[in-house]
Amino acid sequence: MDDPGRQADAVMRAARVLMGVVARSVAEVEDQVSLPQLRVLVLVADRGSMNLGQVAEALGVHPSNATRTVERLVVAGLLRRTEDPSDRRYLALELTDAGHDVVQGVMGHRREAIAAIMSSMTSAQRRALARALESFAAAAGDPPHGEEAFLLGLSH
Amino acid sequence: MDDPGRQADAVMRAARVLMGVVARSVAEVEDQVSLPQLRVLVLVADRGSMNLGQVAEALGVHPSNATRTVERLVVAGLLRRTEDPSDRRYLALELTDAGHDVVQGVMGHRREAIAAIMSSMTSAQRRALARALESFAAAAGDPPHGEEAFLLGLSH
DNA sequence: TGCAATGATTGCGCTCATGCAACTGTTATG
DNA sequence: CATAACAGTTGCATGAGCGCAATCATTGCA
Numbered sequence A, B: 001m002d003d004p005g006r007q008a009d010a011v012m013r014a015a016r017v018l019m020g021v022v023a024r025s026v027a028e029v030e031d032q033v034s035l036p037q038l039r040v041l042v043l044v045a046d047r048g049s050m051n052l053g054q055v056a057e058a059l060g061v062h063p064s065n066a067t068r069t070v071e072r073l074v075v076a077g078l079l080r081r082t083e084d085p086s087d088r089r090y091l092a093l094e095l096t097d098a099g100h101d102v103v104q105g106v107m108g109h110r111r112e113a114i115a116a117i118m119s120s121m122t123s124a125q126r127r128a129l130a131r132a133l134e135s136f137a138a139a140a141g142d143p144p145h146g147e148e149a150f151l152l153g154l155s156h
Numbered sequence C: 001t002g003c004a005a006t007g008a009t010t011g012c013g014c015t016c017a018t019g020c021a022a023c024t025g026t027t028a029t030g
Numbered sequence D: 001c002a003t004a005a006c007a008g009t010t011g012c013a014t015g016a017g018c019g020c021a022a023t024c025a026t027t028g029c030a
Helices: A005-027 A033-047 A052-059 A062-074 A096-119 A123-140 B004-028 B037-048 B051-058 B064-074 B097-118 B123-139
Strands: A079-083 A091-095 B081-083 B090-095
Touching: A005 A079, A005 A096, A005 A123, A005 B097, A005 B123, A033 A052, A033 A062, A033 A079, A033 A096, A052 A062, A052 A091, A062 A079, A091 A096, A096 B004, A096 B123, A123 B004, A123 B123, B004 B097, B037 B051, B037 B064, B037 B081, B037 B090, B037 B097, B051 B064, B051 B090, B051 B123, B064 B081, B090 B097
Parallel strands: none
Antiparallel strands: A079 A091, B081 B090
8 A cells, every 4th residue: 555556556556537537527518618728728718818829838728720710719719818918919818798698507516416425434534535636736746737737738 | 544535535535646657658658559459459358259249349339430440450460350250240350469469468567557557655554555456446346347447548 | 112021811731530320340139 | 163251442422620811890099
């Protein structure tokens, strides 16, 4: 039980469970938005108003690509694209109410799925789990970016 | 600390960290294989020899699609496609050594990243974490499928 | 004020994933 | 043995994502 390798395996197994939860929450909205599109929504939900270059940078894609992905989200009514009044070269990208609903739906689904799993644990186990994961998250460092890390890199 | 909502949030934060780990491990091989392709590799690595219909079923895609994804993996030298001698209608899909290397590389990368995070926790914290996650994984039920749950649903 | 820098868009070409329908080959069944 | 059932493949079409190069619009600077 003191073997770091075995301990990492325990985390791996739990990660598998959590990936399943995440995957199902994503699958739930896959008919409405693609994965790269959802990444944009989650990104904007987390960071607030962004311009196109920031989105492209965060996603690690070419700006021309970001333009088209954003375009699809605008057409879908999930993203609002306005000009930055102070510098009209920049865009101001924000979620619409519908866009917020999508993100909230995904996160809510995850939260419920996790709560459902925890409901079959004892109260003491739940407390121990919460405490242990706090220390784990702290050891990983504060979320380097935020919500969008959920989907970082999972393109194509 | 006894609030189930706050406890679920702690799991959500940890899930974010783990998703980052998974995403980076996937991004690492994204030049070699696409996400759907990796899903096939992980699937076969987990279940062993499969036929095409099983792959299509597990991925939730049309068989014609599975044919082409498998074809790309065969061409890439990551998957071996032979006929089932007992019934030549069926295929026998297996990983090549190179295919195994890809899967092992991804899993190894994750394991190392997790171990790196745990290295900055105290020994007691690591033990508590391993124990807590064992109970969490148990509460979630045994892995319904297996390794491939890591990527389930993350298509496109 | 004219030119350079900067952010975003558009045109072009490519790969991958996807579903459907038609077809081929293999096995089982009457 | 002929036909039906079944696994897989192929043709066809669509749409998303991606990068690169060229272009447009706006702003900053000399």
